[in-house]
Amino acid sequence: MQSKSFIPPVRTLMGPGPSDVHPRILGAMARPTIGHLDPQFVAMMDDMKHLLQYAFQTSNQLTIPVSAPGSAGMETCFVNLVERGEKVVVCQNGVFGARMKENVERIGAEAVMVEDAWGAPVDPDKLETALKNHPDAKVVAFVHAETSTGVQSDAATLCKIARAHDCLSIVDTVTSLGGTPVQVDEWGIDAVYSGTQKCLSCTPGLSPVSFSERAVDKIKNRQSKVQSWFMDLNLVMGYWGEGAKRAYHHTAPINALYGLHEALVVLQEEGLENAWARHRRNHNVLRAGIEAMGLELIVQAEYRLPQLNAVSVPAGVDEAQVRKRLLQDYQLEIGAGLGALAGKIWRIGQMGYASNSKNILYCLGALDAVLSSMNAPINSGAAVKAALEQLNS
Amino acid sequence: MQSKSFIPPVRTLMGPGPSDVHPRILGAMARPTIGHLDPQFVAMMDDMKHLLQYAFQTSNQLTIPVSAPGSAGMETCFVNLVERGEKVVVCQNGVFGARMKENVERIGAEAVMVEDAWGAPVDPDKLETALKNHPDAKVVAFVHAETSTGVQSDAATLCKIARAHDCLSIVDTVTSLGGTPVQVDEWGIDAVYSGTQKCLSCTPGLSPVSFSERAVDKIKNRQSKVQSWFMDLNLVMGYWGEGAKRAYHHTAPINALYGLHEALVVLQEEGLENAWARHRRNHNVLRAGIEAMGLELIVQAEYRLPQLNAVSVPAGVDEAQVRKRLLQDYQLEIGAGLGALAGKIWRIGQMGYASNSKNILYCLGALDAVLSSMNAPINSGAAVKAALEQLNS
Numbered sequence: 001m002q003s004k005s006f007i008p009p010v011r012t013l014m015g016p017g018p019s020d021v022h023p024r025i026l027g028a029m030a031r032p033t034i035g036h037l038d039p040q041f042v043a044m045m046d047d048m049k050h051l052l053q054y055a056f057q058t059s060n061q062l063t064i065p066v067s068a069p070g071s072a073g074m075e076t077c078f079v080n081l082v083e084r085g086e087k088v089v090v091c092q093n094g095v096f097g098a099r100m101k102e103n104v105e106r107i108g109a110e111a112v113m114v115e116d117a118w119g120a121p122v123d124p125d126k127l128e129t130a131l132k133n134h135p136d137a138k139v140v141a142f143v144h145a146e147t148s149t150g151v152q153s154d155a156a157t158l159c160k161i162a163r164a165h166d167c168l169s170i171v172d173t174v175t176s177l178g179g180t181p182v183q184v185d186e187w188g189i190d191a192v193y194s195g196t197q198k199c200l201s202c203t204p205g206l207s208p209v210s211f212s213e214r215a216v217d218k219i220k221n222r223q224s225k226v227q228s229w230f231m232d233l234n235l236v237m238g239y240w241g242e243g244a245k246r247a248y249h250h251t252a253p254i255n256a257l258y259g260l261h262e263a264l265v266v267l268q269e270e271g272l273e274n275a276w277a278r279h280r281r282n283h284n285v286l287r288a289g290i291e292a293m294g295l296e297l298i299v300q301a302e303y304r305l306p307q308l309n310a311v312s313v314p315a316g317v318d319e320a321q322v323r324k325r326l327l328q329d330y331q332l333e334i335g336a337g338l339g340a341l342a343g344k345i346w347r348i349g350q351m352g353y354a355s356n357s358k359n360i361l362y363c364l365g366a367l368d369a370v371l372s373s374m375n376a377p378i379n380s381g382a383a384v385k386a387a388l389e390q391l392n393s
Numbered sequence: 394m395q396s397k398s399f400i401p402p403v404r405t406l407m408g409p410g411p412s413d414v415h416p417r418i419l420g421a422m423a424r425p426t427i428g429h430l431d432p433q434f435v436a437m438m439d440d441m442k443h444l445l446q447y448a449f450q451t452s453n454q455l456t457i458p459v460s461a462p463g464s465a466g467m468e469t470c471f472v473n474l475v476e477r478g479e480k481v482v483v484c485q486n487g488v489f490g491a492r493m494k495e496n497v498e499r500i501g502a503e504a505v506m507v508e509d510a511w512g513a514p515v516d517p518d519k520l521e522t523a524l525k526n527h528p529d530a531k532v533v534a535f536v537h538a539e540t541s542t543g544v545q546s547d548a549a550t551l552c553k554i555a556r557a558h559d560c561l562s563i564v565d566t567v568t569s570l571g572g573t574p575v576q577v578d579e580w581g582i583d584a585v586y587s588g589t590q591k592c593l594s595c596t597p598g599l600s601p602v603s604f605s606e607r608a609v610d611k612i613k614n615r616q617s618k619v620q621s622w623f624m625d626l627n628l629v630m631g632y633w634g635e636g637a638k639r640a641y642h643h644t645a646p647i648n649a650l651y652g653l654h655e656a657l658v659v660l661q662e663e664g665l666e667n668a669w670a671r672h673r674r675n676h677n678v679l680r681a682g683i684e685a686m687g688l689e690l691i692v693q694a695e696y697r698l699p700q701l702n703a704v705s706v707p708a709g710v711d712e713a714q715v716r717k718r719l720l721q722d723y724q725l726e727i728g729a730g731l732g733a734l735a736g737k738i739w740r741i742g743q744m745g746y747a748s749n750s751k752n753i754l755y756c757l758g759a760l761d762a763v764l765s766s767m768n769a770p771i772n773s774g775a776a777v778k779a780a781l782e783q784l785n786s
Binding site for chain 1: 408414420423432435440492498620642649654731
C-alpha cells in the first residue's frame with residue numbers, strides 16, 4: 001500500500017503543549033542541514049549556549065539543550081546527579097513528581113516523598129520537615145510549574161531550604177521557562193531542565209538544561225559511571241564544551257537545533273521581562289472571559305501559572321466531547337486533565353507565541369458555542385465581552 | 394549582545410552522516426505543528442509504523458522511531474533487553490562495538506568481547522567460539538555496517554549463530570538501513586536500531602527501532618524495571634501501540650517525525666531494491682574515480698559498504714588540511730577517520746539522497762584539485778574521466 005506525504009491540518013494549539021510554533025521557527029527547521037562538527041555549526045552552538053544562559057538567567061557554563069524531549073532532560077538531571085543508594089527528597093503535587101520518583105528508583109536510589117494536593121503548590125514547611133527527618137538526603141527535586149495542574153511553586157524558597165540542608169536541587173521548569181520568571185542563579189538552582197514546546201514557541205523534541213558549579217563538581221567526581229551512556233554529561237560536555245575542538249559523542253539533531261536557536265533569538269528580541277508580562281496580561285484576559293462564562297479556575301490566584309489554566313468542567317458536561325468538538329469544528333486543541341484530575345478539568349494553555357489576544361477571543365468564542373450547543377450551564381455571550389473589556393482596560 | 398538568526402551555508406554532505414537531506418524532507422519539517430495526541434497525528438504514526446516495517450523488511454508489531462538520535466536507539470535496545478548480571482557477547486570491529494560494551498557495562502551486565510581488526514568484518518567463527526565458551530550468554534550484539542570503517546558484516550550468519558545458542562540478537566543498522574539490504578525477519582534479528590541521517594536522507598535526531606516477538610516477550614517479562622524511564626519500551630508501547638487510544642508518555646518530536654515520515658514515503662516511492670541498486674551503482678562510480686586517482690579503499694571489496702568509502706590518505710598529506718580546504722573552498726564535507734584510523738583515512742559517504750552522480754563528480758573534482766595543489770602523489774585528471782566511463786558503462 002502506497003503511503004502519501006502527511007499534510008497536517010492547521011490547528012490552534014492551546015493545550016498543555018505543544019503550543020503554536022512561531023512561523024520563523026518553522027522556517028528555521030527547513031534550513032539546509034550541515035554537519036554536527038562543521039565550524040559554522042559549532043559557532044551556532046556557542047551562541048545557543050549564551051541564549052540559553054539568558055533564558056535561564058544564569059552564568060552556568062554547562063547550559064545546553066539535551067538532544068531529546070523534556071522527559072530525557074529530567075532523566076539527564078537525575079542519572080547524572082544521583083548515585084545508587086543515595087537518598088533524594090521528591091516533592092510531588094502532580095503528575096511530574098511521580099515521574100521524578102520513577103527516575104530516582106530506577107537509579108537504585110531512595111525517594112523520600114513530600115506530598116501535596118494536586119492543584120496546590122509544594123509546601124516549604126513539609127520539605128523542611130522531610131530534610132530534618134532525613135539528614136542524609138543528597139538531593140531535593142521538585143516541579144516549578146506543574147503542567148498537570150497549572151500550579152507554580154516557590155522555587156526560590158525551596159532551593160534555599162535544600163541548600164541549607166546541603167542538598168543539590170533539581171528543578172523542572174518545562175512549562176515555566178520563557179513564560180514566568182525562572183532565575184537559576186538568583187534562586188540557587190543546581191540542576192534545571194525545560195522543554196522547547198511550551199513557552200519557547202518551538203517544536204517539541206529538545207530539553208534545555210543548566211547545571212551549577214556544585215552540580216558539575218558532583219558529576220565530575222562520581223563514584224560510579226552514569227548509568228546512561230547517551231545522557232552522561234561527562235561525555236556530552238566533550239561535544240558542547242568550550243573552544244573549537246569538539247569530540248563526537250552523538251550526532252546532534254541539527255535542524256531541531258536550528259529551530260531552538262531561532263526560538264531563543266525571538267525570545268531575546270522580545271525580552272524576557274516583556275514575555276513574562278505578556279503571558280500575565282493575556283492570562284488576565286482569558287481569566288476574565290472564563291469567569292464571566294461562569295466557569296472556575298481550580299488553582300488559587302496566587303499560585304496560578306499564567307500560561308496554563310486549569311478550568312473546572314461544568315456539572316453534567318462530557319469534557320471529552322467538548323474537546324472533540326473544538327478540534328473538529330474549530331481546529332482548536334485544549335488539554336484534558338491528567339491522573340487525579342482526569343475528567344474534571346480542561347487545561348487551556350497560553351504559551352509562548354500562542355499567548356495572544358486573537359487566540360484568547362477565538363478560544364472563548366468556540367468554547368461558548370460548543371458548551372451552549374450542549375446546553376451546559378454557562379452565561380452564554382458573556383465571555384468574549386468580558387475578555388475584551390479586560391483587554392482594553 | 395543581540396544574537397541573529399542562524400543562516401547555515403549550503404553544503405554538500407558526503408561524510409559519515411548527516412548526509413544531504415532531500416528537499417521534500419526539509420519542507421516537511423516546516424509543516425504546522427499539531428498535538429501528539431491529535432487523531433490525525435495518531436493516524437500518521439500508524440502509517441509511519443507500516444513504512445518502517447517496509448524499510449526494515451519486517452512484520453514486527455513493535456517497529457517505531459525512538460524520539461532521540463541513534464545512540465539513544467542503541468541504548469533503548471540494550472536497557473530493555475539486558476538485565477543486571479546477564480552476559481552479553483559484543484562483537485567489535487570499530488568504534489560502535491566499544492559503545493555497545495559501554496552500554497552493557499552501565500547496566501551492570503557483563504560484556505564478553507569478540508574482537509576483529511578495524512576494517513575487517515566480524516568473524517562468525519569467533520562468535521561461535523565465544524558462545525561455546527560462554528553458554529550462559531543471553532544476548533549477542535554487533536554492528537551490521539560499521540560507520541567508522543565502512544565495513545559490512547554478515548548479519549544473517551551472525552544472527553543464526555546467536556539463535557542456535559538461544560541468544561537474542563541486537564544489530565546496529567545505523568548506516569545500512571535504506572542503503573544496503575537489511576532483512577530483519579529473514580535474518581532473524583531480534584532487536585535492531587538505525588538512524589535517520591544516513592541512507593534515509595533525513596535530518597538527524599530520531600532512531601528507528603524494531604523488536605521481534607521473542608524480544609518483546611523478554612521485555613514484558615523482565616525481573617527488574619528498565620533502568621531508563623524515558624527509554625522503557627513497556628511505557629513507550631502505550632503511546633505507539635495499536636488502536637486509537639494512546640497513553641501520554643513523553644511529548645513526541647512532532648516536526649522531526651514529519652520529516653522521517655516524508656523520508657520513508659520517498660524511500661517507498663523509489664522502492665527499497667532500487668535504492669540499494671543506486672547505492673551500489675554510485676559506489677562503483679566513485680570507486681573508479683578514487684582508484685584512478687591512485688588512492689586506495691582500505692576495505693576488501695566483498696565487505697565494502699557502498700554508502701561509506703574508507704579512503705587511505707596518501708603519504709605525506711595532512712588529511713585535516715584537505716578536509717578544511719574542501720569545506721572552505723568547495724562547501725563539501727567528507728569525514729575523518731575515528732579511533733585507530735584517525736589521520737589515516739577519509740570517510741566519503743554516498744548516503745541516501747547524497748548518492749548521486751552530481752555529488753560524485755563534484756567530490757572527485759574537488760579532491761583532485763585540493764590534493765594537486767598540495768603536490769600530493771596522485772594521478773591528477775584521471776578521476777573524473779574514470780568515473781564518467783564507469784557511469785556510462
